[in-house]
Amino acid sequence: MVLAELGGSISRALQQMSNATIIDEKVLNDCLNDITRALLQSDVQFKLVREMQANIKSIVNLDDLAAGHNKRRIIQQAVFNELCKILDPGKPSFTPKKGKPSVVMFVGLQGSGKTTTCTKYAYYHQKKGWKPALVCADTFRAGAFDQLKQNATKAKIPFYGSYMESDPVKIAVEGVERFKNENCDLIIVDTSGRHKQEAALFEEMRQVSEATKPDLVIFVMDSSIGQAAFDQAQAFKQSVAVGAVIVTKMDGHAKGGGALSAVAATKSPVIFIGTGEHMDEFEVFDVKPFVSRLLGMGDWSGFMDKIHEVVPMDQQPELLQKLSEGNFTLRIMYEQFQNILKMGPIGQVFSMLPGFSAELMPKGQLDSSNPKLMNESRMMRIARGSGRPVREVMEMLEEYKRLAKIWSKMKGLKIPKKGEMSALSRNMNAQHMSKVLPPQMLKQIGGMGGLQSLMKQMGSAKDMMGMFGGGDK
């Protein structure tokens, strides 16, 4: 079961429970059993799941809940807290500081995605103005150095390695030395991976660690590892001081629950996840937004960050002006879709919205049917011209109609002048939002009451500004 499915199963279990007229012991037990089953199917370690179930039961005491309390809310919150507890070891990992040299060593089994992840990690920091460097201390796999060299060259990141030298410790020490002298502030050491946990791998890893004295050891784990994750992560932790975890291939069809187990085994946080083979398919991992997304509760801040990333600042006021005039054209839709495509997989982005899970919004979900907007011959012409089937043109138009309807409800939204955030706060109230949201989504949030508290949680309407194209940042 992939993580998106896990989220879907948990959300369904909670939804089913809330459909019950009375939430009694039996309804709660059924719900918890469904959640337990989903977690086990996702390869979360049995012991962790049992503990979680027991904890929820001890927190949620139905008898104690006064009438009128939203029991579903309380149970959902308990599930949320417990999942966060599994994923949050309680202490943050060492965080390198820009401008101050840090050595970060990567460990993991062969094929886990270690070498790829080293480059992604370097590239991520380089984009933020760091001076990273890569050292290939993998002398076991022929081709490892070439792979690192190729990736590093592509990303214009300095690298160090050797075709001749067979001692990984020597290479690691030389590389770290050189890059310290070159004032690099993030020196990343890639170590050998083997097919399975073997004594020689651990001994070599230990020696590299002893010689280079890394500030942080990152354990890279393939999300498809399954139930073996706990033992594997623990074995690594026992040999070197693992301080953080990166889970790779979260984009695949693998069961992802092993990630939760790895955190428990290493008592170290997941700091990033790999979501593809490309250099920038790499995301910072935050426990609360992640669990929130998993449970279909949304992640506004992540969503807004994405929007801010992709809607060019200079286009934002103009867009807001057009929308406020109720002027939602096909061109606007086209431009916004172009922006959305830059945001990454659609499902991933929509899963940041409350009421959606990645499962509910698979790729291509923007399709729907029954268009009446243009006549047939015009649609045929467009289809021919664009080399797409007529069906797709029809679906695109149907989607346009749906969005246009939503945006027409935003007509009259007052545009704040620079610095006038409060004006928008007043305009963009829960009433407005409730008209825009699909009814199913509104229900999932908890109706008007839920929406109001969600908007409060968002702090201010400031983030919403980005979404609708404005902002006085």
Ligand SMILES: Nc1nc2c(ncn2[C@@H]2O[C@H](COP(=O)(O)OP(=O)(O)OP(=O)(O)O)[C@@H](O)[C@H]2O)c(=O)[nH]1
């Ligand atoms: N889909 C997907 N593929 C990934 C991801 N991360 C790595 N890969 C792929 O996984 C394969 C193995 O990655 P490597 O980086 O070579 O693995 P490694 O752990 O360094 O292997 P060794 O050096 O032999 O220990 C490659 O084909 C990568 O492109 C990811 O997040 N998503």
